[in-house]
Amino acid sequence: MKTITYKNQIFEVDFDRTKEVYDNIQFSNLFSCNCHGCRNFLVNRENIYPKEVLNLMIQLGIDYKKGSELHHICKIEIGKHLYGGWFHFKGRILENGNELTETETIEVNEDFKFFFKRDGSLSFFDKEEHNQIMQLEILAHSDWVLEKELELD
Numbered sequence: 001m002k003t004i005t006y007k008n009q010i011f012e013v014d015f016d017r018t019k020e021v022y023d024n025i026q027f028s029n030l031f032s033c034n035c036h037g038c039r040n041f042l043v044n045r046e047n048i049y050p051k052e053v054l055n056l057m058i059q060l061g062i063d064y065k066k067g068s069e070l071h072h073i074c075k076i077e078i079g080k081h082l083y084g085g086w087f088h089f090k091g092r093i094l095e096n097g098n099e100l101t102e103t104e105t106i107e108v109n110e111d112f113k114f115f116f117k118r119d120g121s122l123s124f125f126d127k128e129e130h131n132q133i134m135q136l137e138i139l140a141h142s143d144w145v146l147e148k149e150l151e152l153d
């Protein structure tokens with residue numbers, strides 16, 4: 001178990017196991033939906049994640065290119081869209097010594113929020129581990145970077 005601190009939370013993570021699971025995910029199966037909404041996120045991905053979130057994900061053993069799920073939620077305004085996505089790590093989160101099953105939403109900036117909850121049901125971890133998995137859920141804005149005619153409503 002490795003200990004990481006982020007803001008007022010302490011993460012205890014089985015880094016080796018988390019990294020092993022991510023390393024074994026076949027990239028082609030992931031984020032591979034070909035719809036315009038998903039493609040737009042992928043093309044713009046490097047502009048979406050704040051550095052501090054990428055740093056945290058790396059420390060947790062999460063590969064941000066291999067989320068379990070990505071979905072286009074809605075158009076906020078012309079050229080700006082809201083997405084949701086899920087990632088997982090094996091471990092737990094403590095706050096003031098208490099274990100959290102769900103964190104408050106952390107607003108990194110007006111375009112990127114995330115929170116954690118204990119839920120391994122949609123993860124790539126083995127079923128026997130699901131009760132030790134935390135889900136990192138992102139809510140992120142992305143500009144529309146594909147051709148204008150393809151923009152979703």
Ligand SMILES: [Zn+2]
Pocket residue numbers: 033034035036037038039
């Ligand atoms: Zn899609």
